[in-house]
Amino acid sequence: MTYATLPALFISHGSPMMAVDAGQASDAMFRLSNNLPQPNAIVVVSAHWLSDTLEISTAMRPETWHDFSGFPPELYQIRYPAAGSPALAERIIHILDLAGITAHGNALRPRDHGVWAPLRHLYPDANIPVVQISIPTHYSPAQLRDLGRALVSLRGQQILLIGSGSITHNLRALSFRDPHAMPEDWAKNFKNWMIQKLGSHSYDDVLNWKNEAPYAKQNHPTDEHLLPLFFTMGAGERFNVVHSSFSMGSLGMDIYRFD
Template identity: 60%
Template structure:
């Protein structure tokens, strides 16, 4: 039986506390994985690996990195021991080279929570190889989109491609009150993105400078940037999940086929 290609995904990975308190998004991620064919491997671009050059994780068994401070001790005991895949990393580097995109192997990079947080809910057995790719600081939205286009061919090989960030990410305006309402500026931003993608208006998203309340939702761009990458992996958009955590932290999940 021939399997359909796996999609590209954009996942809002949220607070590290989602590992202990999954809220709405943890079950949504679990359901999503159950509805997909089992991947042969997973490629993830995380907002938490910014780099000067494009790098590809080449480690055989990357360490689980708790790249945050001030959380409960229980959180620091969590491990996500999925293997790496150096052979896949080499194939990615070669594919990019054929598109005149230079990428470098990195065999020492640990696995940040932008990778293991969503995968903990999707594939808790940690038995699928995972390769992380970095987010180059100097790449424009269009270059990240083109990077996604270049790697989209791996979807045909039963490899799941994920951009891991957050649809809104202003940590200064979050609240620990679970009953706190979603502010209008955050809700409007998420709704604008979804509307543009539903209408196949990718240009509106790629020209992010004109999005409503952009600076308030993203004082820095690294958590929105993985969306541009994910958009390149497929022309057909569908909304998997939309909710807010801690008031203004958008937890949207998008699928691209």
């Protein structure tokens, strides 16, 4: 059987409100999915699953987890009922074991909004199995890149690899009252630096972003929303910007593709 080779995607999932608000980024995701062959399965690394060890969701029907508070009631009614795939999860564990990477199954973990918020726009019918992978808190950017490299063969089996985070993520600096506020220079400079380095394959600089990137700490007071980028960076070589925009002044909503 011949399969299409799908890309690896880095998606800035923004606020949980992305799940209900149509905007530039969500429109870009809808167009993107329409231009890709339909995946046989989807594998997601989300900024919102941090763990002590590397874990793979083996649940058949993971619950939709509303892992936030203070949002409109309609957001808490959303369900993303796509099936899991225990068989694919076990295959991933085996592939990683062959690569010298130890991973464990987790049948209890629900899906956080880093998974279902963007998938509602990419694949609203929820008819494609989804497996989630955690981010171990002790992993370095290089280890996450190596995780992506270990799973690159899945792309040739028509499995879509997604890293879900945000290219910039400083919640204290957001203009919550004005979603269309002009982007801050420090956010633009960081994002432009990242795009330039990825486009020129300067991956060592990207991995060393804390020391190399302008305004690194201001854009990411904590690391977790940038970490999925390194996973997708490892899973593909050719870099393209699918979408680039800002919300609330400094929240980067970029989508990147690695083929």
